[in-house]
Amino acid sequence: MDALRVRSLSGEGDEETSGSFVDLFRGCAPYIRAHLGAIMVIHMGGEVVEDPNFTSIMDDLGLLRLLGARLVIVTGARPQMSTLLQQAGIKEEFRDDLRVTSKEALKVIKAAAGFVRIEVESALSRGARGGAAGDFHVAGGNFFSAQPVGVRDGVDYGCTGEVRKVEADRIRAQLNEGGVVHLTCIGYSGSGEVFNVNSVDLAAKCAASVGASKLIYIADGYLEDATTGEIINSMRLSEARSLLSRYEKKKSNNGEAVAAGSGAGAMAAVDVEKDSPPAEVEMAGGVAADKEAAVGGGSAGDVHGVEQRLMRLTEKAVMALTQGVSRAHVVPPTSGALLQELYTRDGAGLLISRDMILVPRTPEQLEADINEFFVITRDETVLGVAFFKRYGQDHAEVGCLAIHRDYRKRGWGEAMLSYLERVALASSVKHLFVLSTVTMQWFVERGFRESQVSDLPPERRESYNWERMSKIYHKTLGGGVRAVDAEELLWDVRGMI
Numbered sequence: 001m002d003a004l005r006v007r008s009l010s011g012e013g014d015e016e017t018s019g020s021f022v023d024l025f026r027g028c029a030p031y032i033r034a035h036l037g038a039i040m041v042i043h044m045g046g047e048v049v050e051d052p053n054f055t056s057i058m059d060d061l062g063l064l065r066l067l068g069a070r071l072v073i074v075t076g077a078r079p080q081m082s083t084l085l086q087q088a089g090i091k092e093e094f095r096d097d098l099r100v101t102s103k104e105a106l107k108v109i110k111a112a113a114g115f116v117r118i119e120v121e122s123a124l125s126r127g128a129r130g131g132a133a134g135d136f137h138v139a140g141g142n143f144f145s146a147q148p149v150g151v152r153d154g155v156d157y158g159c160t161g162e163v164r165k166v167e168a169d170r171i172r173a174q175l176n177e178g179g180v181v182h183l184t185c186i187g188y189s190g191s192g193e194v195f196n197v198n199s200v201d202l203a204a205k206c207a208a209s210v211g212a213s214k215l216i217y218i219a220d221g222y223l224e225d226a227t228t229g230e231i232i233n234s235m236r237l238s239e240a241r242s243l244l245s246r247y248e249k250k251k252s253n254n255g256e257a258v259a260a261g262s263g264a265g266a267m268a269a270v271d272v273e274k275d276s277p278p279a280e281v282e283m284a285g286g287v288a289a290d291k292e293a294a295v296g297g298g299s300a301g302d303v304h305g306v307e308q309r310l311m312r313l314t315e316k317a318v319m320a321l322t323q324g325v326s327r328a329h330v331v332p333p334t335s336g337a338l339l340q341e342l343y344t345r346d347g348a349g350l351l352i353s354r355d356m357i358l359v360p361r362t363p364e365q366l367e368a369d370i371n372e373f374f375v376i377t378r379d380e381t382v383l384g385v386a387f388f389k390r391y392g393q394d395h396a397e398v399g400c401l402a403i404h405r406d407y408r409k410r411g412w413g414e415a416m417l418s419y420l421e422r423v424a425l426a427s428s429v430k431h432l433f434v435l436s437t438v439t440m441q442w443f444v445e446r447g448f449r450e451s452q453v454s455d456l457p458p459e460r461r462e463s464y465n466w467e468r469m470s471k472i473y474h475k476t477l478g479g480g481v482r483a484v485d486a487e488e489l490l491w492d493v494r495g496m497i
């Protein structure tokens with residue numbers, strides 16, 4: 001090397017650096033921050049272990065941990081149990097989707113659960129020791145205690161158990177030390193008896209006990225809007241409850257879970273009150289719209305099974321959300337789906353999130369345009385207020401947004417705004433606008449952009465007060481309810497319920 005030449009790289013390679021990778025990576029940054037230190041309980045059934053995508057799913061879990069999430073993995077082993085029981089010539093017995101476990105069957109079930117444990121822990125260790133996921137330990141053992149289900153409706157469930165207590169402090173201690181906790185469906189009683197516990201239920205109870213921010217089920221199947229054919233990618237708790245009660249009603253009407261047709265196109269319809277007001281929520285404007293949902297996915301001819309499984313997961317998700325878990329997800333067992341679900345706005349699966357408690361005043365209590373006002377109340381105290389007024393097909397104004405002085409900086413303002421964004425989406429409004437003289441920055445930080453009087457709908461332009469000279473901010477609502485959910489996460493809504 002006789003001579004060195006120095007040259008500037010600026011201006012070179014711009015095309016590569018501004019490519020989709022950089023945009024994508026930058027887009028993930030807010031989600032990485034949001035999930036840093038978050039406890040996530042992730043359930044996978046035994047079928048995931050048999051799936052060709054298993055290795056990549058485990059690698060994704062390792063990456064999640066590397067990105068700062070604290071993971072508890074809960075595994076089931078139903079298909080492995082079925083195979084081993086069949087090989088041993090032992091007949092399987094289920095009642096209402098719960099396995100009846102004889103002493104003889106328990107021996108085989110322990111082997112199936114052990115097999116899944118080894119597969120999962122070895123895959124995690126591969127990531128931990130040599131792979132990209134970094135160095136961490138996997139902790140398993142007696143992190144929960146079990147008790148017998150006993151005799152129900154005359155059926156003796158034998159060695160089938162249920163969760164008695166989750167050792168939340170011990171689990172958190174492991175997570176704080178950088179470990180990943182792994183629970184299987186095998187639980188022990190205080191006197192050393194062994195029980196076969198339903199892992200879907202265990203995951204939900206564990207998430208609630210450890211104060212997880214997420215409960216994630218990795219499972220096949222999805223819900224579709226039966227009218228539009230669109231996949232439903234987010235639901236509120238109230239909508240999930242409504243879905244479940246319709247499913248139960250349908251089941252009891254039919255005498256069994258609904259099965260329809262076969263093949264990939266087969267759907268078992270379940271009504272969902274999409275975007276309807278939850279039990280605790282009454283909306284002054286009333287934007288409830290009945291929609292029908294259908295269940296899809298799974299193997300051909302298995303609509304009944306897919307539907308039953310999705311409803312079971314939804315039921316447990318509802319239980320966990322009711323007990324304080326912020327969000328529940330059902331993510332397909334495909335490579336990268338977990339990462340897409342957690343680090344992108346549109347996700348890859350179904351998100352179920354909690355409701356807010358918004359209650360309207362009665363018409364007697366408010367003035368003539370009561371239907372445009374929304375209030376947040378706790379007991380008899382009004383904590384916040386805002387109006388939502390439509391202009392034509394596409395526009396709506398949010399105004400008078402105010403939170404009680406003693407309750408500010410707790411996320412209530414953001415909660416009210418995101419609620420109104422949902423109201424807007426449910427009524428097909430595309431553009432929200434606000435007029436403000438002092439709170440401009442607050443709206444800008446929540447996705448609004450300054451606009452002009454000429455951008456207002458004609459009717460509102462006419463009533464614009466030129467003396468007051470309020471500034472105008474617009475927000476275009478794209479991406480549907482899921483986008484509102486995603487933004488809410490980034491706003492870090494604290495202790496809303």
Ligand SMILES: CC(C)(COP(=O)(O)OP(=O)(O)OC[C@H]1O[C@@H](n2cnc3c(N)ncnc32)[C@H](O)[C@@H]1OP(=O)(O)O)[C@@H](O)C(=O)NCCC(=O)NCCS
Pocket residue numbers: 399400401402403404407408409410411412413414415434435436438439440441442
């Ligand atoms: C603006 C308002 C509704 C926000 O309600 P809130 O429940 O406190 O809001 P959130 O908890 O969701 O957000 C609080 C954050 O907004 C910030 N914020 C509050 N007022 C702000 C303003 N005028 N400009 C910029 N940021 C503001 C707070 O400092 C806080 O930030 P931090 O979390 O970094 O500390 C509330 O402050 C209020 O009622 N203000 C008086 C009425 C008003 O100006 N309404 C707007 C009419 S269009």
